[in-house]
Amino acid sequence: MTASLYRLMLRSQLTRARVAGLLALGAVGIVTGLAIGSSEVVNHQLAGTRFIDTFGLALLAPVATLIFASAALGDPNEDGTLVYIWLRPVPRWRVVLAAIASSITVTLPIVVGPLLVAAAVTGAGADLVRATAVSASVAVVAYSAVFVALGLRVKRALMWGLLYVLIWEGFVAQANSSAARLAIRSYTRSLLSDIADVYLRLADVSFRAAWLVPLIAAIVAGGYATVRLTRQDVA
Amino acid sequence: MTDLAAAPPPPHQAVVAVEQVSKWFGDVVAVSEVSFSIGPGVTALLGPNGAGKSTVLRMLAGLTSPSQGSVRVLGRDPHRDLEFTSKVGLVPQQDALFEMLTAFEFVKLAATLLRVGDPAEAAEVALNEVGLEPDDRRRVASFSKGMRQRVRIAQAIVHQPQILLLDEPLTGLDPRQRLHLIDLFQKLGAEGRTVVVSSHVLDEVERFGSRVLVLAQGRLAAEGDFHAIRELMDDRPHRIRVRADRPRALASGLLAGDGVVAVRLDGADAVIVDTVDAARFRRAIARTANDAGARLYEVMPLDDDLESVFRYLVGS
Numbered sequence: 020m021t022a023s024l025y026r027l028m029l030r031s032q033l034t035r036a037r038v039a040g041l042l043a044l045g046a047v048g049i050v051t052g053l054a055i056g057s058s059e060v061v062n063h064q065l066a067g068t069r070f071i072d073t074f075g076l077a078l079l080a081p082v083a084t085l086i087f088a089s090a091a092l093g094d095p096n097e098d099g100t101l102v103y104i105w106l107r108p109v110p111r112w113r114v115v116l117a118a119i120a121s122s123i124t125v126t127l128p129i130v131v132g133p134l135l136v137a138a139a140v141t142g143a144g145a146d147l148v149r150a151t152a153v154s155a156s157v158a159v160v161a162y163s164a165v166f167v168a169l170g171l172r173v174k175r176a177l178m179w180g181l182l183y184v185l186i187w188e189g190f191v192a193q194a195n196s197s198a199a200r201l202a203i204r205s206y207t208r209s210l211l212s213d214i215a216d217v218y219l220r221l222a223d224v225s226f227r228a229a230w231l232v233p234l235i236a237a238i239v240a241g242g243y244a245t246v247r248l249t250r251q252d253v254a
Numbered sequence: 255m256t257d258l259a260a261a262p263p264p265p266h267q268a269v270v271a272v273e274q275v276s277k278w279f280g281d282v283v284a285v286s287e288v289s290f291s292i293g294p295g296v297t298a299l300l301g302p303n304g305a306g307k308s309t310v311l312r313m314l315a316g317l318t319s320p321s322q323g324s325v326r327v328l329g330r331d332p333h334r335d336l337e338f339t340s341k342v343g344l345v346p347q348q349d350a351l352f353e354m355l356t357a358f359e360f361v362k363l364a365a366t367l368l369r370v371g372d373p374a375e376a377a378e379v380a381l382n383e384v385g386l387e388p389d390d391r392r393r394v395a396s397f398s399k400g401m402r403q404r405v406r407i408a409q410a411i412v413h414q415p416q417i418l419l420l421d422e423p424l425t426g427l428d429p430r431q432r433l434h435l436i437d438l439f440q441k442l443g444a445e446g447r448t449v450v451v452s453s454h455v456l457d458e459v460e461r462f463g464s465r466v467l468v469l470a471q472g473r474l475a476a477e478g479d480f481h482a483i484r485e486l487m488d489d490r491p492h493r494i495r496v497r498a499d500r501p502r503a504l505a506s507g508l509l510a511g512d513g514v515v516a517v518r519l520d521g522a523d524a525v526i527v528d529t530v531d532a533a534r535f536r537r538a539i540a541r542t543a544n545d546a547g548a549r550l551y552e553v554m555p556l557d558d559d560l561e562s563v564f565r566y567l568v569g570s
Contacts, residue, residue, distance in 0.1 A: 023366045030354050099348035103409065106315060107367035108340040252318040254348065 020109055024117035025124075027104075031094065032087045032125050041083045045133025048074050052137030067141030068217040071151050075134040076207050077189060080155050084126045084162035085180040091118035092244070093170025099254045111248040115167065115241050122163040131155045143215070150214035158207040161233035165203070168244040171251075196221055206232045267293050269417060269448040270314060275323035277309050284309040286472040287323070292450060296443035298459040299452040301469035307452040308347050310469065311419050314450065315344045327417060340368055343410030347421040349402065353395035357381060357405045358388045364409040380412040381405075385434060399426035407435065411442070418442060420451045424458055436461050491515070492532040497524045497551040498543060507546035511538055523551070 051070060060066045092114070095101040104114055131152060138151040169183075170176040192202035199205040199221045209229040212222035224232070268291035277285040285306040299307045312318045313325050316332030316339070325331070330338050352360055361380050365373035378388040384404040394405055403426045410418060420439070424432045439462070443449045453459055459466060468476040498504045505517045505525045513531035520526045529535045532555070543550045 020367060020369070023363055027352065027355075027363060031352065098350040099346065100350045100352055102317060102344065102346050102348075103352070103364065104367070106317070106339050106342070106344055107364070108336055108369065109367055110336065253312075254317075 028121035048137040052140040056142040063142040067143030080158040081184040088122035088163045088166035089170035089176035115244045154207045154211040164237035164240040168240040271326045275320040296449045296464035305469040306472040343415035345420040368413040380408040493556040498548040500548040503546040504548040507542045
């Protein structure tokens with residue numbers, strides 16, 4: 020039952036335009052990584068890690084995940100097809116789980132694949148590749164759950180999600196470490212920093228918290244989406 | 255409300271019980287203090303666009319809960335009971351489907367989620383019932399409006415639900431398909447299922463020949479058997495055109511009769527009569543014409559259709 024929903028959501032999220040656009044963005048990352056790798060900077064490890072942080076964790080991971088995850092339940096909710104899922108004896112948590120899982124399935128290769136290549140070609144070494152794999156994966160999982168819930172909660176979730184990513188995470192949360200605690204990016208950046216062993220500003224969350232908080236955020240978001248789906252009116 | 259319930263007995267077994275239900279969205283009252291019960295068989299929910307039919311159906315399906323009052327379907331609260339969803343089939347009004355699926359995939363998905371034993375076989379049967387080819391490999395995105403509507407109906411009947419809620423189900427269908435589906439709904443009703451069909455087209459309701467609930471401006475304007483509607487048609491003010499060879503003489507004779515409230519000449523060979531008692535008028539017209547020395551050519555009601563009844567009910 021969950022598998023059927025998962026396949027349905029996978030097919031509905033995977034549109035050529037979305038995939039092509041995001042692969043193009045990933046390609047930009049790879050080209051930039053090549054540029055870093057072939058440049059004569061003194062510290063490729065530092066330059067590469069900063070690049071993965073500012074491009075991969077601040078832009079590609081959240082935006083790509085937003086595009087797919089917010090559509091997983093947001094599109095059916097807005098176009099009225101949610102009724103064909105809602106009016107079935109399927110526990111709501113399974114619907115939310117299928118949405119999050121399908122979003123992760125689609126987003127993970129689109130985000131992590133190009134970022135791994137980009138990290139590798141920067142010449143920063145294997146630590147950065149490992150750090151990129153872990154931090155980007157954690158980011159995709161956490162953002163998937165959060166943006167699935169957002170898609171269910173608000174209309175024009177894409178716009179609200181972009182505001183969160185660009186204004187909150189990209190600007191407000193950069194002001195100080197207190198504000199940074201309320202941004203997923205701080206935790207994924209800390210993972211990147213810890214595993215790559217490179218200092219990054221505002222990447223001062225403990226290793227355990229850097230794992231746990233995104234996971235807890237995903238669980239809370241999934242729980243909220245389940246409650247929301249149970250109680251909301253369906254068009 | 256116009257009470258038509260005296261003619262037919264109320265349903266013995268109330269599958270749907272709606273008591274003093276109101277539903278509002280912000281300042282807009284969609285449904286106001288509506289009460290009715292529905293038993294097995296076909297029941298038509300009749301009313302103009304915006305009358306609250308879809309809101310009532312959505313509450314019956316559990317898609318939304320009433321702001322006030324109670325809705326019980328099979329003795330359950332449809333908004334809170336997850337298992338209830340396996341007993342109901344809904345044809346929603348909105349056009350959207352999962353566009354990337356074929357009709358077979360769409361209906362089979364519904365059967366799978368509804369835990370039907372053999373989803374593929376059930377999907378085939380349902381698609382055949384509505385006159386669609388299970389082997390059609392085209393995506394529903396390329397389907398005509400009528401085909402899309404039949405896909406919606408197929409997904410609603412794929413699990414042979416106890417309750418079938420159909421929101422304007424004949425929209426977009428050609429006359430042959432309409433007849434086919436009306437037969438299907440009547441067959442399901444005759445099997446003991448509860449079929450609730452909403453429509454703003456009175457001709458459709460007349461074909462269902464069923465119990466009727468009339469909604470107007472969010473309120474229940476009338477309820478009863480279709481035959482009671484027919485009786486109401488006789489009881490309400492009527493307009494009748496009578497063609498005769500001596501219309502002036504006939505008009506004088508008609509004015510003297512009971513129940514005739516107005517008579518006017520219509521061309522050289524006809525009079526138009528407004529009467530409050532159509533049955534008595536029909537019985538008396540031949541004698542009145544004879545007394546006036548007029549030969550009758552034609553007696554034709556000008557508003558003998560459900561549209562007129564509906565206007566009358568809403569107006570009252």
